[in-house]
Amino acid sequence: MVFNSYSFALFFVLLLVLHNLPLPWKAKKINLLLASYLFYALWNPPFILLLWISTVVDFYMARLIAREQRSAPRKLLLTVSLLLNLGMLSYFKYGGFLLENFTALLSAMGIAFHAAQPDIILPVGISFYTFVTLSYTLDVYRRKAEPEPSFLNFALFVTFFPHLVAGPIVRPEDLIPQFKEPHRATTQQMTWGLFLLSLGLFMKVVVADTLLADSADTVFGVPFPVQPLDAWMGVMAFSGQIFCDFAGYSTCAIGISLCLGFVLPDNFRYPYASIGFSDFWRRWHITLSTWLRDYLYIPLGGNRKGAARTYINLMITMLLGGLWHGASWNFVIWGGLHGIFLCAERLIRDWSGKRQRNFAEQNRSGQVLTGTVAQASMLPVSWNGKLGNFGLALLTLFLVDITWVFFRAPDFGSAMRILLSMFGVIPNGAALLTSLDILKVSSVTVILMACHWAMRNSSLVKLGARLPWWLLSLVWAGMLILLILTQKSSNSFIYFQF
Amino acid sequence: MTPLLKSSLLTLALVLTFVVGWELYWRSQNLGLSYNDDESLWAHTRKEIYRSSPSRPVIIGSSRVKFDLDLATWEATTGEKPIQLALAGTAPRPLLTDLANDPKFKGTLIIGVTEVLFFAPDGSFPEREATKRVNFYPKWSLSQQISFHINRVLEPWLYFLDEERLALRPLLTDLPIPPRPGTWGGPKFPKEFSIIQSDRQEVMTDAMVADTAIQHQVQAVWVDIGAHSPKQTMPDAMVTGIMNSVKKSVDQIRARGGQVVFVRMPSDGPFYEAEKMSHPREKYWDRLLAHTRTPGIYFADYPALSKYRCPEWSHLAPKDAVTFTQDFIPILKQKTGWPITIRSTPKPALTASLPPHP
Numbered sequence: 001m002v003f004n005s006y007s008f009a010l011f012f013v014l015l016l017v018l019h020n021l022p023l024p025w026k027a028k029k030i031n032l033l034l035a036s037y038l039f040y041a042l043w044n045p046p047f048i049l050l051l052w053i054s055t056v057v058d059f060y061m062a063r064l065i066a067r068e069q070r071s072a073p074r075k076l077l078l079t080v081s082l083l084l085n086l087g088m089l090s091y092f093k094y095g096g097f098l099l100e101n102f103t104a105l106l107s108a109m110g111i112a113f114h115a116a117q118p119d120i121i122l123p124v125g126i127s128f129y130t131f132v133t134l135s136y137t138l139d140v141y142r143r144k145a146e147p148e149p150s151f152l153n154f155a156l157f158v159t160f161f162p163h164l165v166a167g168p169i170v171r172p173e174d175l176i177p178q179f180k181e182p183h184r185a186t187t188q189q190m191t192w193g194l195f196l197l198s199l200g201l202f203m204k205v206v207v208a209d210t211l212l213a214d215s216a217d218t219v220f221g222v223p224f225p226v227q228p229l230d231a232w233m234g235v236m237a238f239s240g241q242i243f244c245d246f247a248g249y250s251t252c253a254i255g256i257s258l259c260l261g262f263v264l265p266d267n268f269r270y271p272y273a274s275i276g277f278s279d280f281w282r283r284w285h286i287t288l289s290t291w292l293r294d295y296l297y298i299p300l301g302g303n304r305k306g307a308a309r310t311y312i313n314l315m316i317t318m319l320l321g322g323l324w325h326g327a328s329w330n331f332v333i334w335g336g337l338h339g340i341f342l343c344a345e346r347l348i349r350d351w352s353g354k355r356q357r358n359f360a361e362q363n364r365s366g367q368v369l370t371g372t373v374a375q376a377s378m379l380p381v382s383w384n385g386k387l388g389n390f391g392l393a394l395l396t397l398f399l400v401d402i403t404w405v406f407f408r409a410p411d412f413g414s415a416m417r418i419l420l421s422m423f424g425v426i427p428n429g430a431a432l433l434t435s436l437d438i439l440k441v442s443s444v445t446v447i448l449m450a451c452h453w454a455m456r457n458s459s460l461v462k463l464g465a466r467l468p469w470w471l472l473s474l475v476w477a478g479m480l481i482l483l484i485l486t487q488k489s490s491n492s493f494i495y496f497q498f
Numbered sequence: 499m500t501p502l503l504k505s506s507l508l509t510l511a512l513v514l515t516f517v518v519g520w521e522l523y524w525r526s527q528n529l530g531l532s533y534n535d536d537e538s539l540w541a542h543t544r545k546e547i548y549r550s551s552p553s554r555p556v557i558i559g560s561s562r563v564k565f566d567l568d569l570a571t572w573e574a575t576t577g578e579k580p581i582q583l584a585l586a587g588t589a590p591r592p593l594l595t596d597l598a599n600d601p602k603f604k605g606t607l608i609i610g611v612t613e614v615l616f617f618a619p620d621g622s623f624p625e626r627e628a629t630k631r632v633n634f635y636p637k638w639s640l641s642q643q644i645s646f647h648i649n650r651v652l653e654p655w656l657y658f659l660d661e662e663r664l665a666l667r668p669l670l671t672d673l674p675i676p677p678r679p680g681t682w683g684g685p686k687f688p689k690e691f692s693i694i695q696s697d698r699q700e701v702m703t704d705a706m707v708a709d710t711a712i713q714h715q716v717q718a719v720w721v722d723i724g725a726h727s728p729k730q731t732m733p734d735a736m737v738t739g740i741m742n743s744v745k746k747s748v749d750q751i752r753a754r755g756g757q758v759v760f761v762r763m764p765s766d767g768p769f770y771e772a773e774k775m776s777h778p779r780e781k782y783w784d785r786l787l788a789h790t791r792t793p794g795i796y797f798a799d800y801p802a803l804s805k806y807r808c809p810e811w812s813h814l815a816p817k818d819a820v821t822f823t824q825d826f827i828p829i830l831k832q833k834t835g836w837p838i839t840i841r842s843t844p845k846p847a848l849t850a851s852l853p854p855h856p
Contacts, residue, residue: 001641002641005641005642005645006644006645006648006649006652007641007642007644007645007648008641009648010644010648041640042639042640042641042644043639043640043641044639045640187500187503188500188502188503191500191502191503191505191506192502194506195502195505195506206666210666210667430680431678431679431680431681432681433678433681434675434677434678434681434682434683435675435676435677435678435681436670436671436673436675436683438678439675440670464502469501469502469504469505469508470504470505470508472501472502472505473504473505473506473508473509473512474512476505476506476509477508477509477512477513477516480509480513481512481513481516482666484513484516484517484520484658485520485665485666485669486665486666486667487658487659487661487665487666
């Protein structure tokens with residue numbers, strides 16, 4: 001079930017009524033759990049079995065791990081849990097990809113091998129709920145958390161429908177404590193939750209699907225080069241689309257949870273106003289980046305094992321993060337590019353830090369190079385000023401957009417063709433987008449960037465509290481009216497396929 | 499009352515006011531209520547194919563069979579309503595392949611042939627659009643089916659729930675923005691052109707039938723589409739490839755006991771002339787029937803079917819579709835020998851609403 005559907009509207013209204021009936025807390029939790037299973041099963045009922053397997057195995061494995069004191073059996077139990085979760089993920093998500101590459105490898109070695117095409121359907125949200133259950137087992141293994149004694153609380157933590165299929169990727173400490181005590185939304189939570197739901201649907205249905213998707217699909221869908229303007233517009237359209245689609249989903253999920261009285265973690269903080277890539281990853285898909293940091297980067301050694309290992313760890317984390325998004329080399333390249341940009345940023349920061357320290361030392365000992373001072377004063381802007389930061393944010397967005405080409409293009413050849421078209425390397429490309437398309441994409445891009453820049457150090461809650469109530473109402477009504485004008489859109493969210 | 503609650507109440511009032519005003523505005527425009535002819539309505543109709551019979555055939559094709567075969571008249575004549583799967587502006591071949599590959603489909607199939615669309619090559623826009631519908635059907639989730647049924651309850655009451663004509667996307671397309679040189683935004687039909695009924699019947703609106711200015715606008719759209727269509731003739735090998743694939747599908751259906759007929763609906767004026775030039779009958783239609791060994795009904799061969807005029811050169815007006823269907827059924831029965839039950843003797847054909855076909 002997608003949030004932008006009539007079936008969800010009916011489901012949500014019925015669930016809100018049930019959740020607000022004077023029932024015992026346990027009954028309400030059972031309602032939520034059953035509703036979550038229904039929410040998932042309405043896509044493809046058999047896949048609910050995978051969810052059940054993952055839930056049951058991880059619940060009992062975590063208990064066994066916590067009870068076991070000896071290191072080897074603990075490791076064995078953890079391995080069973082990892083094998084099961086990652087095995088299911090690998091089979092459903094990467095089975096075809098692995099077979100395809102294995103065939104290509106054999107073919108490159110001159111061995112003719114024709115594997116039967118596996119007809120594997122990817123269960124919706126498997127990457128998300130696998131990471132949710134893994135974080136629980138790993139936390140218990142690392143003795144960071146106690147195993148949850150209540151199966152109901154644990155099953156609801158894994159299955160709670162707002163986050164189930166596309167995040168935010170919750171940790172045990174985010175949700176399980178909230179299930180222990182009765183929760184019901186206050187009037188304030190309910191209204192703010194409905195506002196967030198409206199905002200998320202507006203981002204998805206109006207901006208991503210109606211204003212941007214067509215232009216991105218057109219440019220990325222043709223098998224020939226396009227004019228630089230078209231290529232840039234296509235990439236900017238996708239850049240806006242992926243943000244509004246995914247952040248729209250997260251905003252809906254947070255809003256829906258709030259209407260039920262639960263708080264989910266933030267997943268986006270205006271990422272297109274990021275200054276640098278480490279800032280970007282503190283603002284984009286925050287729950288994934290922190291998951292990768294805590295369960296991959298830090299266990300690999302993080303930055304504790306010297307400079308070279310830090311860079312290697314960063315690259316491994318980003319390459320695997322790319323692969324998490326999908327079984328394609330393009331996602332690996334996307335992750336790799338982010339890894340390279342993160343490494344480059346770290347190098348520059350280290351170098352600049354070293355330089356500043358040297359400068360300060362020389363300053364203290366009276367050896368300031370007058371030439372350097374003169375050079376610095378001739379620069380038109382200071383990188384630490386607002387204008388400089390804005391320039392750096394634009395540079396970051398430019399590089400992020402380059403990486404989106406690999407994320408969106410169906411294959412490497414198409415990605416290269418778009419990139420070459422963007423920089424005018426391929427002459428005589430076709431003009432594809434109409435004046436209306438260009439107007440839509442450029443307006444949305446400018447508005448989106450302005451919003452991100454204005455909100456960079458703020459939050460919606462703060463903005464909501466600052467705005468006069470009637471102005472908030474006008475904005476809210478405007479979004480809902482555009483949503484109604486756009487009408488039903490049952491397009492799936494892009495991140496469902498991950 | 500908290501400021502947030504005040505905001506939400508004002509929002510509710512504003513949105514309700516807008517919805518009522520918007521609905522009243524579109525009702526005042528006399529455009530007629532139109533159902534969304536989307537993937538779900540198509541999939542819902544597709545589920546019916548296993549109950550097809552000569553009196554209740556499955557119809558695939560492009561827009562002409564949707565306009566020209568009047569389902570209510572068919573039902574009044576035979577007692578059963580056909581299953582309308584035709585898709586406007588698309589090639590029916592992906593649908594034919596889909597039905598042929600469905601082992602449970604053993605029914606009766608009418609295939610509308612609009613040559614320029616029927617013979618559109620694989621990968622072309624008309625072929626891709628039809629393929630999208632075919633691919634959607636097996637993925638039609640339970641959730642989408644529930645949404646579809648909720649939508650079915652709302653649609654008859656709310657004019658503005660018309661995605662094709664009144665949603666944000668078509669409204670934006672109507673903005674008077676100068677075109678970018680070298681690009682084409684696709685055909686822009688006037689809103690008054692046609693409406694879709696709940697059984698996927700497509701009919702011209704009263705305004706369209708009455709107003710020659712709107713008819714001219716649609717004629718201009720055909721000219722525009724013609725100007726943006728590929729000019730080169732299809733290589734013979736490609737035509738043969740298409741014929742072979744059609745024959746394979748037809749044979750598959752026949753092997754299971756199914757029956758197939760091709761029909762060529764009327765077109766008119768410069769459109770018909772252009773079609774005769776671009777897709778000569780002997781090279782396409784005659785060859786298709788011979789290659790697939792399948793019966794066919796070409797409107798021009800039957801005085802009862804060729805007496806009609808198309809107001810915008812390509813489709814029949816609703817009144818003519820009624821008599822056309824009444825005339826068509828006996829011809830179909832005679833041509834194919836299918837055991838079609840004709841409950842009432844078709845009335846003598848009414849005089850066509852436009853002057854006779856030249």
